[in-house]
Amino acid sequence: xxxxxQSQPEMSVQEAETVTLSCTYDTSESDYYLFxxxxxxxxxxxxxxRQEAYKQQNATENRFSVNFQKAAKSFSLKISxxxxxxxxxxxxxxxxxxxxxFYFGTGTSLxxxx
Amino acid sequence: GAVVSQxxxxxxxxxxxxxxxxxxxxxxxxxxxxxxxxxxxxSLMLMATSNEGSKATYEQGVEKDKFLxxxxxxxxxxxxxxSAHPEDSSFYICSAREPGTGATGNTIxxxxxxxxxxx
Numbered sequence: 001x002x003x004x005x006q007s008q009p010e011m012s013v014q015e016a017e018t019v020t021l022s023c024t025y026d027t028s029e030s031d032y033y034l035f036x037x038x039x040x041x042x043x044x045x046x047x048x049x050r051q052e053a054y055k056q057q058n059a060t061e062n063r064f065s066v067n068f069q070k071a072a073k074s075f076s077l078k079i080s081x082x083x084x085x086x087x088x089x090x091x092x093x094x095x096x097x098x099x100x101x102f103y104f105g106t107g108t109s110l111x112x113x114x
Numbered sequence: 115g116a117v118v119s120q121x122x123x124x125x126x127x128x129x130x131x132x133x134x135x136x137x138x139x140x141x142x143x144x145x146x147x148x149x150x151x152x153x154x155x156x157s158l159m160l161m162a163t164s165n166e167g168s169k170a171t172y173e174q175g176v177e178k179d180k181f182l183x184x185x186x187x188x189x190x191x192x193x194x195x196x197s198a199h200p201e202d203s204s205f206y207i208c209s210a211r212e213p214g215t216g217a218t219g220n221t222i223x224x225x226x227x228x229x230x231x232x233x
Contacts, residue, residue, distance in 0.1 A: 033220045033221070035221065037224075042226070043152075043205060043207075043226070043227045044224060044225070044226045044227060045207065045209070045224035045227075046224075047221060047223065050217050050221055052216065052217050091157065091158070095220050095222075097220070100146060100148075100163050100211075101160065101163070102148070102160075102222060104158050105157065106156070106157045107156075109155075
């Protein structure tokens, strides 16, 4: 099975600063999808950003962007101009183009310091 | 993005009783839904994959007879915890896969989650 590793259990960032959350994954496939989900204190999982593996261009969504390094199997999330509302647990996820299952990392708890 | 609604958000039941949690896709038809369990400060643990009109596929270690999953329509999947015990107390989350191809069809959206407390 594929594995997703988030090596940073906790991170903190000063409000308005930039923070990068790391994620690596293990796969032998060439076609797959990667996601970052945010889980705030309300516990609902919210899609932040997604990336198709066949696309070389890094995905961006407003203040959120990724650094996708396919050869290195790395998929980090950069949050620019951090806001208090960004405080949450962030999960990296992998999905193969075949099969149904999503594989989640263990999460990174992000604290935003006012 | 697509909207998934889960109900109830919180439920307390007595030990030995059954409780049902509903998961609805509000603005799309979901042929596949997923049920997860999340322990405090941990990641999501996939319990089962629910396919409309067919039996759910359970992950290893998940008791099929205890966690009954029914996906009777393209917009509704239910999880019934039967003969609940205090150790079943947890946060349960459903998700649904949006139809389509490419990134759209390979993205899942989550419900709000349900806190189950068995007393």
